[in-house]
Structures are given as structure tokens and as C-alpha cells.
Amino acid sequence: MAVSVMKEDVAQYKKELILRAAGELFFQHGYTATTTDALTERLSVSKTMIYQHFRSKLEMLSIICERAVSESVAVAAEAAMLPGPADERLTRLVHDFTLVVIEHHQWIAISYRELNTPPEDVRQRIIAKQEEFDRIARTLIEDGVRDGVFRVADPAATALAIAGMIIWVHTWYRAAGRLQPEEIAATLAQSALRMVGVDREHG
Incomplete structure (x- = not known):
């Protein structure tokens, strides 16, 4: 054994x-x-x-393209299910998602370049996981609006804007850059809170 x-x-x-x-x-x-x-x-x-x-180079590409989005969904789901107010859960979601993007920034860049290269079934799984991530983020923001924690007119659009802000990190992150991953994650978490009407820096 x-x-x-x-x-x-x-x-x-x-x-x-x-x-x-x-x-x-x-x-x-x-x-x-x-x-x-x-x-x-x-x-x-x-x-x-x-x-x-x-089996092939294509199989390697397919796994690379699928893995980062799978990990993104996993950390989003975990953050959303935590106990506590919506602002704390959103902070955790953005923080952890940012670290996933940083860790896999090369793979995410590859997945965008080769968007149409993987087989159809792989592409459909990736799309489904992206939609699941968007749903988790949107629902979390809706929870915050309902509880009076967030001030957002359109939770769906706000969720997409926050996700876009974070995913874009893959284009500019450099390991030898000025900011460490934790600093980037904290900065984006604060930005996301401001996007939903929360400003912790000023109470």
C-alpha cells in the first residue's frame, strides 16, 4: 500500500x-x-x-488553461461560505483570488492567448467555471446590499468589474516588482471595498 x-x-x-x-x-x-x-x-x-x-502537447495546454480558473472558483466559493459580514467575505475573496492570479499569471496569460485552441469540451468547462465564479461574486455582493453593508446599483456589473480588475494583474505582475503579492492582494481588496461603497480607511 x-x-x-x-x-x-x-x-x-x-x-x-x-x-x-x-x-x-x-x-x-x-x-x-x-x-x-x-x-x-x-x-x-x-x-x-x-x-x-x-497524451499530447494539447492536453498539457488544456490542463494549464483549466487549472487557474478552477482554483479561482475554489477560493471564491470558500470565501463566500465563511461566516461573518459580506465585507469581510469579499475582502477574503479578492485577497485569495489575487494570490491565485499572481501565482498562475503565466498560465492565465497563456489561456487568454490560446483561448480557442483547447478542444470544445475543455473550452465549455472553462466558460462554465468562469460563470460560476461570476455567480459567486455577484451573490456575495447581493448579500451585502441586502444587509445594508454595500451600496451598489448593479451587483452583476460590479462583480464583473472587480473580477476584471484582479484578472488584469496577470498582465503587469512581475516577481521582481515593487510590490509583494500580499501587498497587491491587500491593495486590491481595499479597492474592491470602495467599489461596493465601503471605505475602511476612513471608518
């Missing part, structure tokens, strides 16, 4: 290494220009090893 689990862990570790390297190459050179040979050279492994874990 222990040996079997260990083998699964090793296999998963190798898959993650391959995905990370593929993501770096797709980001730097583009999906079309990245060859399997370039990937094997980056990892110093054989093509056989690559194909033991992935």
Missing part, C-alpha cells in the same frame, strides 16, 4: 514538473512554437517520459 502511494506521488510530481516546464515554454515562446523536443531539452528527459504522463 505504502509503495503504491509513493509511486503515485512520484508520478504526480513528475506531471507537475512537466506542466511547469510546458507553461514556461508556452509563455515565453507561444504554444505553436513550442515543440516537444524543446520540452524534453528543458527537462533533460526523453519523449517517452513525457508521453507516459500526457
Whole structure:
């Protein structure tokens, strides 16, 4: 049993290494220009090893495009279900979503560039998850309006505006930049609160 689990862990570790390297190459050179040979050279492994874990380059791209949005939905759902007032839950949602975008900024950039490249079923899953995220954020803002915490005329439009503000981080974030991820997350959380009519800086 222990040996079997260990083998699964090793296999998963190798898959993650391959995905990370593929993501770096797709980001730097583009999906079309990245060859399997370039990937094997980056990892110093054989093509056989690559194909033991992935059927094709397209499968790697599909996983990359889907994973960031999946993690975004997960952190949004977790934040929305927390106990406490809507402003605290929105702060948590924006903070955690921002950190996901920063962590996966290269993969998000790839997913926007290659929007129509994954198979139709993958694209439909991504769209469904994006819609789920929008619904979670909208419902949270509606809760805040109902409870008198937020002052918003259109919760749906406000939710989209907040999500857009955060997702745009992938275009300008740099690891060597002036602000650390936590600082960016805190700044955007404060901006989101102002967008819903809450200004904690001034009470």
C-alpha cells in the first residue's frame, strides 16, 4: 500500500514538473512554437517520459488553461461560505483570488492567448467555471446590499468589474516588482471595498 502511494506521488510530481516546464515554454515562446523536443531539452528527459504522463502537447495546454480558473472558483466559493459580514467575505475573496492570479499569471496569460485552441469540451468547462465564479461574486455582493453593508446599483456589473480588475494583474505582475503579492492582494481588496461603497480607511 505504502509503495503504491509513493509511486503515485512520484508520478504526480513528475506531471507537475512537466506542466511547469510546458507553461514556461508556452509563455515565453507561444504554444505553436513550442515543440516537444524543446520540452524534453528543458527537462533533460526523453519523449517517452513525457508521453507516459500526457497524451499530447494539447492536453498539457488544456490542463494549464483549466487549472487557474478552477482554483479561482475554489477560493471564491470558500470565501463566500465563511461566516461573518459580506465585507469581510469579499475582502477574503479578492485577497485569495489575487494570490491565485499572481501565482498562475503565466498560465492565465497563456489561456487568454490560446483561448480557442483547447478542444470544445475543455473550452465549455472553462466558460462554465468562469460563470460560476461570476455567480459567486455577484451573490456575495447581493448579500451585502441586502444587509445594508454595500451600496451598489448593479451587483452583476460590479462583480464583473472587480473580477476584471484582479484578472488584469496577470498582465503587469512581475516577481521582481515593487510590490509583494500580499501587498497587491491587500491593495486590491481595499479597492474592491470602495467599489461596493465601503471605505475602511476612513471608518
